[in-house]
Amino acid sequence: MSIMRFHSFMLLLIIFFFFFFKLTTSQSPISLISFCQNSSVSKPLTNSYKTNVKNLLSWMNTISSTGQESNHTSFGDKKTHDVVYGKYDCRGDIPEYFCQFCVNNAAREISQRCPNSVSAVIFYDMCIIRYTDNNFFGKIVLTPSFNITGTKFIKDSKEFERAEYFMRRLIRNATEANRSWGTGEFDWNDSEKRYGLVQCAGDLDIDVCGECLEDLIDMVSKCCRSKETWAIVAPSCGIKFDDKMFYQLSQQTGSSSMPNPAKQEGSSDKKTLIISLISVLVTVALLSCCVYYSWRRNWLCRGELLLRTIPRAFHDHVQREDSLNGVLQTIPLIVIQQSTNWFSESTKLGEGGFGSVYKGTLPDGTEIAAKRLAETSGQGLEEFKNEVIFIAKLQHRNLVKLLGCCFEENEKILVYEYMPNSSLDFHLFKKENQNQLDWKLRLSIINGIARGLLYLHEDSRLRVIHRDLKASNVLLDDEMNPKISDFGLARKFEKGQSQTETKRVMGTYGYMAPEYAMAGLFSVKSDIFSFGVLILEIIYGKRNGEFFLSEHRQSLLLHTWKLWCEGKSLELIDPILKKSYRESEVIKCIQIGLLCVQEDAADRPTVSTVVLMLGSDGIALPTPKRPAFSVGRVTNEDSTSKSYHDNSINELTVTRLIPR
Structure with missing residues (x-):
């Protein structure tokens, strides 16, 4: 029964679109992209400013009925610093009634997309509206801008040079004719033509308009020179170069093309009619498929945020x-x-x-x-x-x-x-940044990483082994909360699966568990080993590999074990921490770190046990056994890798194949 209702609905939809396209001669305006700048804490959005924005958008909705001449205006009082400046522009080749239709749509959409913005701009294919708290009238504004390119690539660089020459000539023709816009038709070869449009905002003088369009041509050479067709649009001007006739021809169209006597008016009308019919059929077919797909798979709408921000034309x-x-x-x-x-x-x-x-x-x-x-x-x-x-x-x-x-x-x-505080290694291993990490923050980071690992190993719907846990793969947000990143080497474990084997060992020197580095065996205990190394690095303030290359000539793990056995564990702590640490917390973390890096994987605790030990003060911890030897020792000439945030010693990500 539901299928029959769906087919009936689709039939009505097709009938509706048939009559809609038959009765209208103009295409519907298409929203391309919008940019919203929200207010800041230092400059909050006032109620009076919101009211002025609302009045501005209402003014834009009356552009045709009132017969107003100016396309820009302002609302508010400069004394109270709540003035909003706004303007609209429509493509020069569209009629006035369609301009109003486009601007009305844009005004309605911008109020929905940017409800609490101090400035905003929305681009449609036929119009643009913009408002801000700064007076931009008569000035060239090139940001924010965006471009669209076709899918076809040019065959050689001379094609772009020809397109660039054609568009510069079109700019010159328009400005010399004292026009803020113009279109042109260009004979590309014996069988193909190219079409162009240039246009400036109505508040720009002609000389300033020429400068704006020339700036866009320079931008095109950076973004789009490899494509056959392209368009780039900014708040103050826009240009488009295409292999299809996309603008509307009229007596007012600023076309640079020459009349072709071989063209018959009747054949042109027939061609236009055929193209229109094909467009209608293709549009209906595509829309029908989209509706059917949405009906069957409506749960895909979970990406609502990105769908709102990514232009439909893309x-x-x-x-x-x-x-x-x-x-x-x-x-x-x-x-x-x-x-x-x-x-x-x-x-x-x-x-x-x-x-x-x-x-x-x-x-x-x-x-x-x-x-x-x-x-x-x-x-x-x-x-x-x-x-x-x-x-x-x-x-x-x-x-x-x-x-x-x-x-x-x-x-x-x-x-x-975006993580504004970069990665953990950026703060931990650079002397100029270490002061930002007192003991309280370091302990918080250790606990946060443990909770993230607990989620991966036990609490998520997937049981995940990260395989590359290290300081550079721990990012810090604006409140210095740690977030585990980079899952390129991660592997999923099935329920009940304890370990697996791989012939392709991938990881980072100094963090790899010995059974993984030597035999290709990895499990949750492999991540526990890496976490143990990370705990000791956070306490000491240096990398495991860097420690080996220092005067100690042994791994951080073995040095820590030696101090532990001698009862001198506190000698390991980073001197920068001074009096900020609690002795009992440091000793407990060192002991947990040593438990995590024990040579036998079976002796290492699970992450749930680690979280329990970190969060409990009265619990008796097991005595750690001797840690594994340092895996993947390298010499100075091998230590030239790049991390995400600095050049670092012993931070090589390696791939090694285990023979059969």
Whole structure:
């Protein structure tokens, strides 16, 4: 019965769209992207400012009925510092009534997307509206900007040079004719044409308009020169270059094309009619598929946040792997590129063995860390997908949160929440940063890592072995809470499974358990070993490998064991801690660390036992046995690896194959 109702609904939908497209001659405006800047603590949003924003958007809704001439205005009193400045612009080739239709849609949507923003801008394909607390009238504003590119690549660089020349000529023709916009048709070759549009905001002078458009041409050469078609739009101006006629021809269209006597009016009308009919049929078919898919799989709407912030026009470029279906939202490459300023050096947070990490800001203001897998990385596509699937299914306050991923154009990118305080190694192993880590904070970090590990091993719906737990893979949020990251080497264990074997040993020198490094055997006790090393590093303030290369010439584990046996454990503590530590807490943590790094995996405690020991003062702890020898000792010439945040000794991520 439900299937019959669904088919009836689809039939009515098709009939509706048939008449809708038959009765209207204009396409519906498409929302592309919006940017919202929320108020800060130092400058909160006042009620009067909110009222002025509301009045501004109401004013925009009357642009046609009142016959107003200006496209920009302001509301508020400068004395009370609550003035809001706003404007709208429509593409020059669309009629006035459609301009009003587009602006009305944009005003309604921007009030929903940016309800508490001090400034906001929303781009539609036919119009743009913007407001802010700063007077921007008559000024060139190029941020925020965004671009869209086609899927086809150019065959050689001369194609872009020709496109650039054509667009610069179009800019010159428009400005010399004292127009703020213009369109043009260009003979690309014997059988193909290219089409362009340039336009400036209505509040710019012609000279300033030319400068704005020239700036965009320079931006295109950085972002889009490898593509056949592209568009780039900023608040003050926009340009588009395409292989299809996308603008509307009229007597007012500023076209640079020459009339073609061979063209017959009737044939043009027939062509337009055929294209329109095909567009209608394709649109109805696509919409029908979308409705059916949504009806069958409505639970996929869990990615609501990203769907609100990613422009609809980009959805065609989104690629979703079957294994990720319903697990994680994919983010278009263009959004990530824009947010990281095209992966510029100024946004790079660090570099690891698998690639670089960049800071960015999504259109809704969310700060992100984008991990971009290097083409030469040892982490292949399978490891990368593995990391995506694991983190998407794991949610805990002590695990880094994965917001999305991207698999476009041979790129493999993970988008994480941004951790403003970098990684633990950045603070722990740099003398200038160690003062920020007093004993109370170090103990809190140890407890947080233990809780995250407990979730992975016992409390999550997946039983996960991390296999690469180390200081550089522990990130710190704005309150210095630890979050375990980097699940590229993680493996899932089935219920009842105690350990497994691999012929491909991957991990980091100084943190690998001996049974894993030597025989390829790993289990939850492998992670416990790594955690024990990490506890001792946090107490001592130096890396295990760095300790070996110092005057002691032995591993941190064996040195700690020696001090423990001699009753001198407190000599291990970082001198920077001075009087901030409690003796009983330090001794307990050292003992727990030694219990975790015992040579026999069966002697090491489970993570639930570790959490219990850390949280109890009166419990009697077992006596640790001799720790394992340091695994993977390296010489100075081998110690040249890169961590995510600094060059570090003995931080090599290694891969070793175990022979049969």
